[in-house]
Amino acid sequence: MSDARTSGLEAPVLEARGVTKRFAGVTALSGVDLVLRAGESMALMGENGAGKSTLIKVLTGVHQPEEGQLLLAGSPATFARPLDAQKAGVSTIYQEVNLVPLMSVAQNIYLGREPRGRVGLIDFRRMYADARALLAEYGIQVDVRRPLRTLALGVQQMVALARAVSINANVVIMDEPTSSLEAREVETLFRVIGLLRERGIAIIYVSHRMDEIYRVCDTVTVLRDGRVVHVGSLGDLPRVELVSMMLGRSVEKVERGGVTAFRAANESDAPPVLVATDLSRKHQIDGISLSIRPGEVVGLGGLLGSGRSETLKGLSGVMQLDRGGVTIDGKNVRSGSVPAAIRAGIVMLPEDRKAEGIVPNLSVRDNIVLAALPKLSRAGFTSRRKQDAVVDVFIKRLHIKVSSPDQLVSELSGGNQQKVMIARWLAMTPKVLLLDEPTRGIDVGAKAEVQSLIDELAHEGLAIVLVSSEVEEVVEGSARVIVLRDGSIETELRGDQVDEGALLAALAGGAS
Amino acid sequence: GCTNTGTTAPSSGTAAATDAAQTAAPVTGPTCSLADYKGDKIDLTQATVGFSQSEKEDNPFRIAETQSITDEAAKVGVKKFIKTNAQSTLSKQISDINDLIAQGAQILIVAPLNSDGLEPALAAARAKNIPVITIDRKLNATACTDYVSFLGSNFVEQGKRAADQLIAGTGGTAKVAVLLGSSGNGVTTDRTSGFLDEIAAKGPNITVVAQQTGDFARDKGQSVTEQLLQSNPDITAIYAENDEMGLGAQAAIISAGKTPGKDIQIYSVDGTKNAVEQIVAGAYNGVIESNPRFGPLAFQTIQDFMDGTAVGQDVIIQDSEYDPSNAAAKVGSAF
Amino acid sequence: MTQATVSLRVPSRSAVLGVFQKYGVYIAIVLLLLYNLFFTPNFFAIDNFRTQFVQVVPVLIVALGMALVIGTEGIDLSVGAVMALAAAVIPLYVGYGLVPTLLIAIGVGAVIGALNGSMVAFIGVQPIVATLAVMVAGRGLALLIANEQLKSVTSPDVLALGRDSVLGIPYSVLIAAVLVGVVAILVNRTTFGKQLIAIGGSRRAAELAGLPVKRILLIVYVLCAALAAVAGVIGTARLGASVPSTLGNLIELSAITAVVVGGTPLSGGQVKVLGTLAGAVLLQFISATLIKHNVPDAYSQIAQAIIILVAVYIQRGKARVR
Amino acid sequence: MTTLEPAAGPTTDRQAARERVAGLLQSYGAAIVLVILLVVGAVGFPTFATPGNFSNILTQSSFLLIVGAGMTFVILTGGIDLSVGSVFALGGVLAAYGSTFGLLGALVFPLVVCGAIGALQGFLIAHAGMAPFIVTLAGLLGVRGLVLATTDGGSTTPLITDPVVVALGQGEVLGIHWPVFIAVVVIVVGSVLLARTRGGQSIYAVGGSESASTLMGLPVARVKFTVYVVSGVCAGLAGALNAAYSSSGVPTVGVGLELNAISAVVIGGTLLVGGRGNLIGTVAGVLLLSVIQNLINQVGTLSSSVQAVVSGAFLAIVVIIQTVLSRTQRL
């Protein structure tokens, strides 16, 4: 849809000139120039830790640059805090959901700009109605009076999106908005983006998903190690070339087949290591039974809220069960206890990295060894040597980008935090690995690494349960896929049945 | 009988065995009768008596005071005796007194936390014509109107007498550190001004080198004294506004390698057993008594009042004092 | 409205600031010592320093336990009451000798700590109210145990703990020094310490990582109370009397202040043991300086407030939300 | 248009309903315990359920209610204000000094100064980024020092003689003292501010997640600053009313008041980490504390040590019940 107006170039709405941002020990951005024009939809690409989020934070007043300046519609501007950016018409969805969990959906959408009645008091009825209407536009039907924290992460992400878009802005910035969204929600998001573009609103879009980038954006800016390495239009840029620029490797090296890095997954016929029977918890899951063999990757499919995460939580002792139980190698695992599950060899990578995964005040080293600490200690005393042996291996194996193992984990980029979480569990040498969205927010390179890692681990004999909202990841990664719906097993796909079409059909199957 | 008048102190010989009751000075000022107060005559044995204590019973003075009143209430045979404790909170004392009234107290004995601020409670009592006897701390209110009468010591006088003891004990030449009670407490103010005024008047060669608060607590008295002894090694006497701080100072003097009672003299106010025993042991120099055993005197005053006798508006207790010459004999009357 | 930006920052300045932030307490201590060197007679005497260290011991020991609790994002207001309880039981058992007395006092502390810890860990009561209830009840209980009496403690063993020294170093100071070392090792070198800090950083993440969160919380509150009990025994030994009514009164505030001034944030997830030591010493020097200059109570309180604010202001920043 | 099914249709509704009930329990747990205590008191003691006694409980509670209201604002943002006890005393002393200029002086003087103290603390917390606990702890010390300094080391107690000012504290309507009505007004106004204004919503937001609030463009610093001013003004007002009630500005009042206020707020269901709670809960919390004291007095024979044990145990039981009630809500 080339615009009639764009004979030449549109006027820039937001610019960064020579922006440099350093953190203790790291230069996150150095001399970055960026020009965003009205109606432009720009992809911001780069590896984990390339500086994308940092650039966005500089653009929106969260961080102040050490050098360089911002220009708003051509004139210099300072955003001392996010409020300034918002006032200037720059609206942002940050990488981690940044809403108030205790407040209701509607309150979150309208915080700071609540509709007011005659005497200046908030008109809650109107606020609820507005929120309901707004969300309905994006196909979300929730009780807008419910506290946000009771909703699944994907829904929270949609609420954040609704908030950002409903603010009258001329620039909307989205930092990995789809990482916790379901395929169908992603469609909704794209529809919204389409609407924004029609209104001439400029967009900066960060994602590690190539398909999305090519669908949504018309230009691309590539960051590598805090520097801009490429600016140009996206349409005529081959994917491999884009990836090679991001990774800084030659095109030949990048080129390889397949969408994911999975090899053909094979079903195993060893006796099952984990057997779960009748896992149930009121309002969450109902009578889920499954068994997994060593060396097998089992996918869990389902729509948002179908209970995939809850199933994993039930298996790993995070969630107390009302009924049912889990055995490992025939032995019962005490239910509702994480330590018991871990002792039995079941570990889970939680989906909400920020709230349930990282311990922000600890270093990368401490975060990696957190669960394995007792094993890496002598008589209760920690052993630096034993720790380093583990930490170094995983930093290398997972290519975690850190200035040193002593760097605070909260200073890492989102994708690298995810890798730290994976390292934490691998360090436990588990029997059963439950992965809830393992590749969320990690870059193409890392994603391929994680995927082949999953493969490798399975070949080493680990039993793996994989939950992913990326259909192709589930399909290519898993030997069989169990499809959930409303907290119960809808069907199971095995062997040849495991393909995208079948899965989508199964997902849609029960839908009324 | 009527209120004891006249003798300064119970004859030391016999009193040693039993706790010494209070002795009131002869009443010289205005008096108050049931008619003046416009109260109703109540038979004590048929009466509900309420007692509002001000501070927690966690120090010898308050323990002895509450105990004395509770015991005497039983002895007199009042029908019902209710007590409350304001735990050093003024607003709680007001509501305590209101609680007592709400529970049907016909006579109130109040140990005020503060000289001011009890007005609403007094007004509530007045509205029901309940006679109020205040003990140990005098109220800034009108006797025989807002309350019947006040029984208690003269704190300024106590400070003065401590100064006299100190002047006598040191021969009139000393460098003194004062351990003050808690800030804002009326007792602190009175015992300080009494002491300082007397020193100014009668001790030209006595210098007060420091005045620091010890919060009426032993540990604070000890640590403050330790600090002061280091910065002023020439201190020769300590005046502590209660025995507890005095005993704390004594510990500090010992740990500074000096001899309490000799190198550095200690004077304090209260008359607790612990302190008086130290005088007997020669490690303490003087204690001015502040007699907490209000029970007999208070109930006697109430009885007199109910009998129609005019009682004194200010019944001032004649506190005795302990010094090396009489401590051994009188230690039994310490509380 | 919107103005030119280019905020050039000289890196060296921020480096200097960083040093200030990191060593704020130590700098404050040095400044205070310098002041005393010139303006306070006899401050720089061995005896004086011995006194300062002897006096700081109870607050320091309590603050060590408090630092652990604060590290888990908790707080313990009951420490003063635990000191009182320890003091109250001493006269009952002092006849059996120092070690049994100490053990019983510590045992009493541990029981109270277990009570706090259970309420916090298992029931989920907010630490400040759980320990507030225990603080109120605990001191009352101490007075009841002591029959509302003060008792002199004459056992030479116990008194020695408060008064005697080896090589010029008082026993109580030695004990405190050992405890500082032990807690420092506990925090920095043991599994338990790391786990405790992880809980303070993110309780949910710690739970999901399989840490025995409840047990660790329980132990932390038990340790804190046991340390307070040790402080109670030392305080009693120093006084030569069991004074459950006033011993440890308001010490919770001094201890918390020492911990925070020492750089441990109240938001948990960090424990600075040496900082806590420095914080306690700073508070001690402040009050010593004010007493030695005979500053009246009113102004002394104002001065303390200002000095604490300045010391904390210097090292603020880290705790700020990004 | 693609419409996402709400995850589990009817379950969602039931769950929401359950959450709402549990939310009510959280907010009104203290009120439930309060009702139980009232019944126990009425059955156990003939002199408990009398108008006079209730009026006394209300008057006694009114000052703490006003302080607690301010404290609720602060705690909702995840902060804490330890200075209220000292500010309360300062408010009383200033009201007494100010009463020589009549009612206006007795109110304006303390409110302005106490508000300014709140503003200073708020500035250090919101703009200089210092920890609330430490700043207000310094406030506790420093303001008490100020009280002593203005009263000659605490040795003078300024008296209130102006009849209008005295009437403000001691006058009654229908057997209820004025401070009770003023406390009710404070609570009502405060509740409306919290629940129905943008400022109130930002208070909850800042307490719920400070970083999210910043990113959402809320004026976080201003919100934090404001709550400390509110708390200072409330403590000053309560102090002034208390001084009027006792017709004197006693410099030693309010010691330990901060702990009472904090426990009342927390018992009332407000989370100490911020983000959730309300003033109705605080009212229940304050009344609970007063009723516990009143019941202990009704027994009338307990020594102060036993009283401490009983009220501490009571407090523990109340918070345990309250916590358990509110926990049903957690998943």
Ligand SMILES: Nc1ncnc2c1ncn2[C@@H]1O[C@H](COP(=O)(O)OP(=O)(O)OP(=O)(O)O)[C@@H](O)[C@H]1O
């Ligand atoms: N607050 C901080 N303190 C220190 N270092 C930081 C901080 N925030 C980011 N960094 C560092 O800056 C670099 C860029 O991080 P950024 O979050 O911008 O990466 P990103 O491109 O968004 O990566 P991802 O795709 O994984 O989200 C990383 O090396 C990171 O460790």
Ligand SMILES: Nc1ncnc2c1ncn2[C@@H]1O[C@H](COP(=O)(O)OP(=O)(O)OP(=O)(O)O)[C@@H](O)[C@H]1O
């Ligand atoms: N669209 C929605 N509307 C309302 N509630 C939802 C919706 N989606 C999810 N939920 C809530 O999420 C809960 C289950 O989410 P859960 O995380 O188990 O789903 P999931 O299948 O793991 O999906 P996800 O991809 O988000 O991990 C449900 O109890 C429901 O309350």
Ligand SMILES: [Mg+2]
């Ligand atoms: Mg990022």
Ligand SMILES: [Mg+2]
């Ligand atoms: Mg999920």
